Amino acid sequence: MTGLVQGVGFRPAVYRIARALGLTGFVYNDTKGVTIELQGQEDRVIEFLNRLHSSPDKPPMAQINSCNRMDVSIVEDETDFTIRSSDGTGPALSQVTADMATCGDCLAEMVDKDDFRYGYPFINCTNCGPRYSIVRTIPYDRPNTTMSPFEMCARCAEQYADVGDRRFHAQPVACGACGPKIWLTDNTGKRIASSTEEVLDETARLLMNGKIAAIKGIGGFHLAVDALNEDAVQRLRQRKRRDHKPFALMADSIETIAEYAVVSEPAEQALRSPQSPILLLPRKDGSTIAPSVAGGVRTLGFMLCYAPIHHLLFARGINILVMTSGNISDEPLICENDKALERLGSVADIFLMHDRDIYRQVDDSIIHLVDEKPALLRRARGYVPTPIITEFMTGEDIFAAGPDLKNTFCFAKQNQMICSEHIGDLADAEVYHHYIRSIEHLRGLFEVEPKIAVCDLHPGYLSGQYVRSLTGLKVVEVQHHWAHAASVMVEHGVTATVIGLICDGTGYGTDGAIWGCECLVASLESFERFGHLAYYDLAGADKASKEAARPALALLRQAYAGQFSLPEFAWLVDTFEPDKARQDMILQQLEKGVNAVKTSSLGRVFDAVAAMLGLGSYNHFDAQLPMALEAAIELGIEEHYDFEIAGGAGKPLELDLSAMLRGVVADLRSDVSRGVISAKFHNCLAAALLAMAQRARESTKINTVALSGGVFCNGYLINRLVKLLKNDGFCVLLNRNVPSNDGGISLGQAAIAANLPERD
Ligand code: ZN
Ligand code: ZN
Numbered sequence: 208m209t210g211l212v213q214g215v216g217f218r219p220a221v222y223r224i225a226r227a228l229g230l231t232g233f234v235y236n237d238t239k240g241v242t243i244e245l246q247g248q249e250d251r252v253i254e255f256l257n258r259l260h261s262s263p264d265k266p267p268m269a270q271i272n273s274c275n276r277m278d279v280s281i282v283e284d285e286t287d288f289t290i291r292s293s294d295g296t297g298p299a300l301s302q303v304t305a306d307m308a309t310c311g312d313c314l315a316e317m318v319d320k321d322d323f324r325y326g327y328p329f330i331n332c333t334n335c336g337p338r339y340s341i342v343r344t345i346p347y348d349r350p351n352t353t354m355s356p357f358e359m360c361a362r363c364a365e366q367y368a369d370v371g372d373r374r375f376h377a378q379p380v381a382c383g384a385c386g387p388k389i390w391l392t393d394n395t396g397k398r399i400a401s402s403t404e405e406v407l408d409e410t411a412r413l414l415m416n417g418k419i420a421a422i423k424g425i426g427g428f429h430l431a432v433d434a435l436n437e438d439a440v441q442r443l444r445q446r447k448r449r450d451h452k453p454f455a456l457m458a459d460s461i462e463t464i465a466e467y468a469v470v471s472e473p474a475e476q477a478l479r480s481p482q483s484p485i486l487l488l489p490r491k492d493g494s495t496i497a498p499s500v501a502g503g504v505r506t507l508g509f510m511l512c513y514a515p516i517h518h519l520l521f522a523r524g525i526n527i528l529v530m531t532s533g534n535i536s537d538e539p540l541i542c543e544n545d546k547a548l549e550r551l552g553s554v555a556d557i558f559l560m561h562d563r564d565i566y567r568q569v570d571d572s573i574i575h576l577v578d579e580k581p582a583l584l585r586r587a588r589g590y591v592p593t594p595i596i597t598e599f600m601t602g603e604d605i606f607a608a609g610p611d612l613k614n615t616f617c618f619a620k621q622n623q624m625i626c627s628e629h630i631g632d633l634a635d636a637e638v639y640h641h642y643i644r645s646i647e648h649l650r651g652l653f654e655v656e657p658k659i660a661v662c663d664l665h666p667g668y669l670s671g672q673y674v675r676s677l678t679g680l681k682v683v684e685v686q687h688h689w690a691h692a693a694s695v696m697v698e699h700g701v702t703a704t705v706i707g708l709i710c711d712g713t714g715y716g717t718d719g720a721i722w723g724c725e726c727l728v729a730s731l732e733s734f735e736r737f738g739h740l741a742y743y744d745l746a747g748a749d750k751a752s753k754e755a756a757r758p759a760l761a762l763l764r765q766a767y768a769g770q771f772s773l774p775e776f777a778w779l780v781d782t783f784e785p786d787k788a789r790q791d792m793i794l795q796q797l798e799k800g801v802n803a804v805k806t807s808s809l810g811r812v813f814d815a816v817a818a819m820l821g822l823g824s825y826n827h828f829d830a831q832l833p834m835a836l837e838a839a840i841e842l843g844i845e846e847h848y849d850f851e852i853a854g855g856a857g858k859p860l861e862l863d864l865s866a867m868l869r870g871v872v873a874d875l876r877s878d879v880s881r882g883v884i885s886a887k888f889h890n891c892l893a894a895a896l897l898a899m900a901q902r903a904r905e906s907t908k909i910n911t912v913a914l915s916g917g918v919f920c921n922g923y924l925i926n927r928l929v930k931l932l933k934n935d936g937f938c939v940l941l942n943r944n945v946p947s948n949d950g951g952i953s954l955g956q957a958a959i960a961a962n963l964p965e966r967d
């Protein structure tokens with residue numbers, strides 16, 4: 208059997224079912240998965256397989272991808288079923304699994320007064336608890352985890368050794384007598400409370416009084432505050448120096464979440480999954496969530512309690528908390544006690560700490576629903592380091608460095624793609640060091656020996672410089688948007704050629720321009736640029752992705768060709784760039800081509816339209832303006848602005864959005880509402896992308912479309928486009944298991960490198 212069948216309690220489950228059915232034989236881990244040999248009556252063997260594939264017998268974290276069966280000869284004197292360590296042909300695949308939310312069995316024990324782990328904040332079992340975040344090195348045994356200082360008591364040790372027990376070989380197993388403990392300090396590190404009860408009571412009381420708590424969890428510290436207390440949330444914003452980005456929320460039940468947001472059936476399923484991600488949900492009108500939690504967006508990011516500590520706190524009367532990453536702006540998550548006091552002492556009033564060290568900081572994962580099914584926006588806790596299984600075998604091990612923004616990196620080994628958790632933006636020196644350390648750590652955990660290293664084409668990327676500095680490896684450069692398309696293909700096991708519709712902010716193109724909105728005809732071996740958004744000029748290098756006036760002026764100038772002048776458009780331009788001198792300077796730069804590049808970026812078109820609609824003129828965080836534009840949409844509008852697709856005849860088609868721009872201006876002049884304009888803009892893009900896909904289908908006879916790129920984090924756009932494409936008979940593939948934004952690039956890079964045609 209292959210799939211996620213190692214390190215998830217699979218062999219003990221096999222053992223229990225086989226024993227219960229009176230079957231004999233054995234089970235062991237091998238290099239591809241698990242091998243089971245069974246002897247007994249045929250109907251029993253069939254029942255065995257049924258039970259292994261379904262709850263409650265299937266281990267919750269296990270995923271069976273394939274099951275090959277064959278007959279073997281009878282072993283005469285076999286009387287028992289046994290677990291063997293391995294077949295000795297090679298190392299097991301992966302030993303380290305992802306951190307999982309506290310399971311139902313553990314929760315039931317935690318609230319059972321007669322259980323010896325009653326109220327214990329570190330209860331866990333084979334089916335739940337920390338894994339990746341506590342492992343230092345392999346083999347995955349207790350001495351190699353941060354649980355090594357804790358010696359198991361007799362009761363824990365007995366469960367750990369009992370193959371029939373839920374805690375058989377659960378490395379972090381512990382109880383109040385032998386395991387980690389919690390305590391509470393003020394922001395100078397002075398203890399306020401030490402007994403578990405007192406710590407939890409006091410933390411809950413202070414939180415409900417508006418205090419900010421730093422709470423050490425599974426993957427690092429959270430900063431927590433009562434989400435219904437506007438003063439407290441504002442205080443957290445000021446102290447954390449996070450002015451704009453929405454905060455994530457935590458609740459302990461679906462019912463509570465449903466008071467504030469719309470929870471559909473698939474949403475509930477995603478929230479309750481053992482990965483326990485943050486899910487973006489439509490906000491309910493008139494909800495009493497503090498306004499400062501999430502301004503400028505129409506969604507709220509919710510997760511359920513996922514660590515015992517969370518459940519115990521919420522049981523003390525807490526309704527809903529802001530739970531945001533314990534860091535200052537975008538630095539790596541803080542996970543050490545000392546560092547938390549040092550760095551967050553000016554942010555949090557109290558610190559709920561514990562003595563189970565976190566070896567790997569892992570952020571909360573974020574997902575949204577596309578076409579009613581989960582799609583990751585940030586892949587970290589709960590999902591990493593679970594490999595993505597490929598249809599093909601990688602020859603030599605591969606390291607894919609990822610991009611510089613929203614970085615993740617990826618290793619390819621055999622039929623596994625091992626993607627790192629969300630690392631962040633490498634321009635930050637701390638993040639960059641974290642990146643280098645993380646590469647070594649993950650490489651060690653999975654025993655990867657890369658012979659090939661992949662990076663982006665961009666000559667200025669730090670990730671690329673790192674790759675080129677490695678010695679003895681073959682270096683492969685992969686175009687950014689091709690990698691986006693490949694990330695979708697490998698996720699879905701597609702090796703044929705597809706139409707890739709990539710809607711993105713920026714990526715370095717093969718012609719030196721900054722690409723963004725691309726229609727590629729792509730396989731894992733090669734790609735061709737079939738069409739793209741017509742180039743426009745962007746001046747000001749890095750500033751161009753923050754200051755919306757830059758793309759706005761460039762696009763207006765292009766849309767009105769010779770007829771654009773600042774005085775004539777002062778009524779509009781003054782609203783997003785009041786400084787006349789700056790308007791002039793940007794226009795000069797564009798006209799003279801100073802510090803200007805050609806781009807087909809779609810992200811910047813969103814910035815420009817958002818600015819024209821008065822939704823802001825500066826991206827304080829990535830995609831702030833596009834998110835505001837999406838939030839402004841009036842639902843139920845079917846109209847769209849015009850667009851043109853021109854060119855061809857040996858050259859890529861060009862999508863011209865000038866008519867759309869002129870339409871927006873005309874609507875603004877006649878006081879059409881922002882909600883309607885935003886809807887017509889989004890609808891225009893969906894229609895234009897559909898038209899582009901149709902042109903590609905006509906020309907190539909390919910009917911499969913792969914959607915990727917950061918712009919598809921926009922729920923309205925991707926859901927609308929998926930519908931249009933499906934209605935037109937396209938087979939639509941999109942990113943689910945990795946983000947469609949740059950967090951998925953490393954997977955695509957690795958897939959392309961794994962399928963390189965053999966050259967000298
Ligand atoms: Zn459990
Ligand atoms: Zn114990």
Ligand code: FE
Nearest residue numbers: 711714917949
């Ligand atoms: Fe991208």
